[in-house]
Amino acid sequence: MKVYINILMLCLVFTVHAQTANANYTISFEGTWSASTHPHANFSVNAHWSNLVGAMHNSNVVFVNPGSLASAGIEDVAENGQNDAIQLEVQNAMNAGNANLFFNQPFDAFSPTATAATSIVADQNFPLLSLASMIAPSPDWMIQVNSISLLDTNGDWIPSIVMDLFPYDAGTEDGNMYASNNPDTVPQQPISSLQNIAPFSNAKVGTLTISLVSLSTTEFNINTAFSVSTNAANKSIQIYNADRKTMQQIEMYDAFGNLLKRYANPSNEAMKTFTFPNTKSGLYIVKITTDTSTVIKKVLL
The missing domain is CATH 2.60.40.2130 (F-spondin domain)
Structure with missing residues (x-):
């Protein structure tokens, strides 16, 4: 329950201070x-x-x-x-x-x-x-x-x-x-x-x-162009890093705030793919941590 509350608070914080609507x-x-x-x-x-x-x-x-x-x-x-x-x-x-x-x-x-x-x-x-x-x-x-x-x-x-x-x-x-x-x-x-x-x-x-599924507002540094897409066929997400900022850590949570995966290998690749073959269809939260900011993205798999 504690993890769930923390994730909800995280989403609320970044919604309040959002700069870019997704x-x-x-x-x-x-x-x-x-x-x-x-x-x-x-x-x-x-x-x-x-x-x-x-x-x-x-x-x-x-x-x-x-x-x-x-x-x-x-x-x-x-x-x-x-x-x-x-x-x-x-x-x-x-x-x-x-x-x-x-x-x-x-x-x-x-x-x-x-x-x-x-x-x-x-x-x-x-x-x-x-x-x-x-x-x-x-x-x-x-x-x-x-x-x-x-x-x-x-x-x-x-x-x-x-x-x-x-x-x-x-x-x-x-x-x-x-x-x-x-x-x-x-x-x-x-x-x-x-x-x-x-x-x-x-x-x-x-x-x-x-079709528009939902609106979300994420914390977004205007100088940091992160975006996320999904591939339902192989249960994967693709993170696009147009400005080649260094991603120190990438985490994926389910809708209940449970941490599914954490990647802690720093990367500044323009595109990075992660696969979750056993993931059920639904809403997930991707948290990207850089040297200067944290970005929260909601994705559908």
């Missing part, structure tokens, strides 16, 4: 792409999605933009379903103070109608969401979302956003069938819509749902 969101994409919604003689029996990758960022950076040329990271997602290059682009943006979170979420099945869902803690200084996933197999086709704001025009967190997503061509590889390893597109072309262009019909390929 919001807990779930992001879910459900595929509706199929042989019935997009009938074509050569619809692939191996149709599936690559991992859903995305970032939270500000308006100083753009990761994917229809009408513009794809970056190397987006090209790798669209052509190969690989995410290392886009993760590096996001980390570079984090180091420049223009992004604070990257997620890489697998789908729940190898199927064009599978779902990928993750939880994030959004920061009002980085309110824009961008994401992408490969339509596979394909030359360079993908879904994409460019810089959608989770804040409304009054600066309030939006309770729910539901978007129909459609197929796009990254403009980097030739081909008009469900096959990869085609010649490069020379010169590279801007990202363009494939809606109602064979082999796609006019129908959507999936639905993106962004």
